[in-house]
Amino acid sequence: MSSPTGEGPTLDPARRRSIVRDGLAVGLATGAYGISFGAIGVAAGLDVWQTCALSLLAFTGASQFALVGVLAAGGAPLSGAATALLLGTRNTLYGLRLAPLLGWRGWRRASAAQLVIDESTAMSVMRESQPAARLGFLSTGVAVFVLWNLATLVGAVAGRALGDPRAYGLDAAVGAAFLALLWPRLRDRRNRITALLGAALALSLVPVTPAGVPVLAAAAVALVAGALTRDAADPTEVPGPEDLATGREHHHGHGGSP
Amino acid sequence: MIWAAVLVTGLGCYLLKLAGLSVPSRVLERPVVERIADLLPVALLAALIAVQVLADGPSLVLDARLVGLGVAFVALLLRAPFIVVVLAAAVAAALVRLL
Numbered sequence: 001m002s003s004p005t006g007e008g009p010t011l012d013p014a015r016r017r018s019i020v021r022d023g024l025a026v027g028l029a030t031g032a033y034g035i036s037f038g039a040i041g042v043a044a045g046l047d048v049w050q051t052c053a054l055s056l057l058a059f060t061g062a063s064q065f066a067l068v069g070v071l072a073a074g075g076a077p078l079s080g081a082a083t084a085l086l087l088g089t090r091n092t093l094y095g096l097r098l099a100p101l102l103g104w105r106g107w108r109r110a111s112a113a114q115l116v117i118d119e120s121t122a123m124s125v126m127r128e129s130q131p132a133a134r135l136g137f138l139s140t141g142v143a144v145f146v147l148w149n150l151a152t153l154v155g156a157v158a159g160r161a162l163g164d165p166r167a168y169g170l171d172a173a174v175g176a177a178f179l180a181l182l183w184p185r186l187r188d189r190r191n192r193i194t195a196l197l198g199a200a201l202a203l204s205l206v207p208v209t210p211a212g213v214p215v216l217a218a219a220a221v222a223l224v225a226g227a228l229t230r231d232a233a234d235p236t237e238v239p240g241p242e243d244l245a246t247g248r249e250h251h252h253g254h255g256g257s258p
Numbered sequence: 259m260i261w262a263a264v265l266v267t268g269l270g271c272y273l274l275k276l277a278g279l280s281v282p283s284r285v286l287e288r289p290v291v292e293r294i295a296d297l298l299p300v301a302l303l304a305a306l307i308a309v310q311v312l313a314d315g316p317s318l319v320l321d322a323r324l325v326g327l328g329v330a331f332v333a334l335l336l337r338a339p340f341i342v343v344v345l346a347a348a349v350a351a352a353l354v355r356l357l
Contacts, residue, residue: 036344050264057268060275062299067267069306073313077263081270087302088271089295095278096287104279113276169351172326175311176347179327182303183334191300198301199308206313214313218305219298226294 010131019132020139026119027143033061033177034148038155040065040174043165044072048156055152059145060117062181063087066215069174075212083215094121101125101133115141190229197221326351 011019034055041051046068054064063084070080095116101124104112120141127133162168185191198218205214311323326347333343 033340036341046260046264050260054264054268057265058271060271062303063267063271066302066306067263069310071260071263073309074315077259078266081263081266083302083306084267085270085274087299088267088274090299091271091275092278092281093287093292093295095275096281096283097278099279099283102279109279110276113279114272116275116278167352167355169322169326169348169353169355172311172323172351173344173348175307175323175327176330176344177340178303178307178310179330180334180340180343182300182307185300191297194297194300195304199304202305203308203312203318206309206318207316211313211315214309215302215305218301222294222297222301225301226297227290229293230289 010129011135015132016135019127019135023123023136023139023141023143026123026140027147030061030119030144031147031151034151035155035158036173036177037061037064037068038152038157039159039162039165039170040072040155040177041068041152042156042159043170044068044174046071046156048153048160051156052149052153055149058084058088059114059148060088060091061148065174065177065181069178070212070215072171072174073211073215075215076210079210079212079216083212086216086219090118091116094118097121097125098137101130102137103130104134112137112141115145117141117144119144190225194221194225197225322351322354325354 037055038051041054041064042048046054051068054067058064058067066087067077067080067084070083071077095113098116098121102109102112115137120137123140124133124137127136159165159170162170165171182195186195198221201221202214202218205217209217307327311327312318312320314321329350330343330347333346338346
């Protein structure tokens with residue numbers, strides 16, 4: 001065991017290589033999502049710069065897909081942003097879990113914050129010591145950040161070159177991407193019921209409210225279901241719907257879906 | 259307005275992450291808060307799927323997008339990788355429109 005606060009070379013080289021290799025593998029797996037996001041972003045009406053800025057600044061898949069999804073459906077940009085922020089709250093819970101584990105302060109904490117996502121959390125919380133947790137967090141976070149942003153650029157440029165996105169079925173790809181993100185969560189019965197009620201509420205509001213409102217309103221289903229039920233699994237323990245890792249160490253990712 | 263949404267989303271998502279790393283855990287680590295945070299993505303993503311696939315402006319329509327979603331559903335049941343799921347849905351919808 002290494003010292004809990006040590007930053008020194010307390011990991012042997014083979015262990016370091018293994019942790020870094022895992023992080024790189026997770027980063028590569030996110031490339032497919034990044035390309036899809038880039039293509040869907042421009043199909044939704046963002047330009048290449050806006051699509052890339054979103055990946056750089058927001059850097060959390062589900063929120064980004066949500067913003068472009070609301071825009072693609074004709075919703076107001078700010079209701080899209082509100083939906084994206086609601087989806088981003090899960091990263092706050094990840095941060096709570098990670099804070100004592102990583103033990104960073106000041107500028108290190110401020111820079112590390114941008115890398116708090118499903119994948120870096122999943123590849124960090126399972127480690128045996130603080131140096132291993134930090135290395136897992138950084139190698140995964142940086143690998144995903146670099147590849148996600150490169151892939152977004154490639155997807156956005158390629159998507160724009162394609163022309164009318166409807167001719168290629170890209171509008172249908174948005175729904176498919178969301179379903180794939182949601183899929184690992186649908187094993188749980190309460191999640192399935194919440195999903196069905198959220199979808200039903202949104203559809204019932206489509207004819208009577210401005211675009212963007214139906215999706216936001218679905219948050220009410222989560223509020224009520226969360227307040228009325230007991231004993232959820234700890235969300236910080238289960239990689240979420242935007243979990244792209246499908247890493248060897250856990251089986252909640254997309255590839256291990258039901 | 260799109261730039262405003264991009265910047266608000268970007269800044270907000272960063273602050274949500276930073277808050278988690280900075281706020282004492284007892285402030286937010288309450289069971290009901292965790293449950294709601296766990297269920298929010300489920301409800302919102304499901305609503306997004308429904309609106310994305312069935313809404314056309316203020317009306318609900320059944321068209322090629324629903325075929326795409328059905329193909330995605332089957333692909334997920336077969337445990338296809340993400341990119342295959344998305345591509346299969348797009349190709350299916352494009353083919354339906356060609357017919």
